[in-house]
Every structure is written in C-alpha cells, then in structure tokens.
Amino acid sequence: MKKYAFLFPxxxxxxxxxxxxxxxAYPEARAVVDEVTKITGVDMPKLLWESDAATLSRSDNSQLAITTASLAVMAVLKTKGIEPSAAMGFxxxxxPALYAAGVLSFEDVIKVVRERGLIMQATCENIAKANEGHAPGMTAILGLPPEKVEELANGIKDAYAANLNSPVQTVVSGTADALTQIEAVxxxxxxxxxxxxxxAGPFHSPLMQEAADNFEKAIAGVTFNNPDKTLFSNVTGKQAENGEEIKKNAVLHLTNPVRWTSEEAVLNDxxxxxxxxxxxIEPGVGVVLTGLWGKSGYAENAECKAINSAESINTL
Structure with missing residues (x-):
C-alpha cells in the first residue's frame, strides 16, 4: 500500500x-472554512476570497488563511482515502502538521495559529516602530551551503541563519546593519x-523574543499530545515524539532556525x-516545498505533488 507524507507550506x-x-467543488473543504469562522469569529470566506495581497500578507491574516487552506485540502484528501503516515511543515x-499527527485538536490548532499570527504581527509592528527607517528583516543567500552561511552569520552581531531551505539556499534574519554585512561577506x-x-520582521531569530515570550503564555493551557504519526521538527531537524517537548519547541520555533534540509534528509531516510x-503531498496553497524537494536530490525516492486546486486533486 502506498504511504503518504504531508509537507505543509x-x-x-x-x-x-x-x-x-x-x-x-468539495463541501468538506467549505465546511472547514466555515468551522474556522465559527471558532475564531473571523469571516474566513471574506479573508480568503475578497482580501487583496497586502491584507493577506499580514501575519495575523496569512497564518490563519494558510492553515485553513491546508486543513481544507486535508479534509478532501481524507474522503479519497489519502491520509498521512508522516507530517512536517515549514x-x-x-x-497544521501538529494537527495531522494528532498533537493538537482541530479547534486547538486554529486557536493556537490565530494567537501566533496576532502576536507575531504585533511584535513586527513594535520592531518597525523602534527601528523606523532601518527595520530588521531577512536576506536570502543563494549559492552557498547552509553550514557556510551559518558560519558567516555567527561572525556578525545580530545576524542569524533562519531558514535552511536547501543545499544552496539559506535565509538570514538580522538587523538592517547585520544584513548589509552578511550580504557583503x-x-x-x-x-x-x-x-x-x-x-515584516526578522523571523526565526532571537530578535523575535518578544513574540516567543507572549506565545508561551498564550499556549500555556493548551494540551500537546504525543504524535500518533511520524512527525518532524523544524527546531531539531529530527523526528518529534513527545508532546511536552513539541510544546516547548513551538515556542523556541519563533527564535530558532527552520532546519528544513535536515528534515528532508530524515524523511528520505x-x-x-x-x-x-x-x-x-504539499496540501493547501503554493508550490515552494514541492520545489525544494525536487532540488533536494531525494525526488528519485518519492515524488512530491502540490495539491492546491480542484484540478490538482483530480490528478490523485
């Protein structure tokens, strides 16, 4: 029997x-959208289908929208007998990977993502106000291995390797001055x-500590179960098996790098x-993770498909 791994954007x-x-086309997907509206009070049809790109790009909107899209596609795939044996997300x-692996309930993952988006948006606005005209941000370094970029970032104050995307693509977070330096070196x-x-901000770096502190308080009362499917962690780049550890890493996640290349390697193993x-399967919206898998050198062992339209669902 074919097995599936879901890679969430x-x-x-x-x-x-x-x-x-x-x-x-699929009532199951619309039901997810309506349930998210019910849980959060956010008009999800309006957010998803009537918002412009600038509105959607805000962390408080994009995080809820993308998660809803992923869970809606998951609901459709389930009716077709397609469920994940393994899950990870960028x-x-x-x-949504935590939901897919049974760590969080549907209601909890929606509430947690909603809080995370609001907290990150507020932190980014605070950072922008405090650094008017030279706000911290992120730079993509292309053509160097991640370990080299990490080495370079370690030598620059307030520069941090944030997203280890592929063998030749790493994103660095930092202050404006630090990013100028890392770009040069x-x-x-x-x-x-x-x-x-x-x-909007220097994501996955210590510069987001304010968000991490507030998020830790926000999820204090939320139960994180042990996963019932294979689950991989951005923070460790390895398999995650303990609910309490996953909860701690959900907070560390905001100030630590996404070790995507490590996760891909462990999944391939x-x-x-x-x-x-x-x-x-990359469920929901976009094709970024499908592209990264294709460039990883592992595609010969398993194909990755982006399922982001009714037409793409029909190819399964």
Missing part, C-alpha cells in the same frame, strides 16, 4: 482567492546572490528504510 504562500475552486506549516565567499526579502512506496 508556511507564511508567504498565501494568494488572493486561495482554495476557492476547491471549496466550490515554519507556520508545522502547526556572502558575496565575497562566493554566493551567487544575496536578496533582501520583503518580509525513513522512505528508503521502509521499503514502501511513498508519495509526498
């Missing part, structure tokens, strides 16, 4: 009109490109060791 995948065709995507070290990103046929 993170913030930045959002687009106006996302999953509208899926919700029109940054925000780790939270990366190019000197042979980077093909250093691209300043249009993001699992696929090879199992002897089973596997297919990877």
């Amino acid at each position: 993170g913030q930045g995948a959002q687009v106006p009109g996302m999953i509208k065709d899926i919700c029109d 940054s925000l995507g780790e939270f 990366a190019k000197e070290a042979g980077a093909r490109r250093a691209l300043r990103l249009a993001v 699992l696929i090879k060791a199992s002897g089973d046929e596997w297919e990877l």
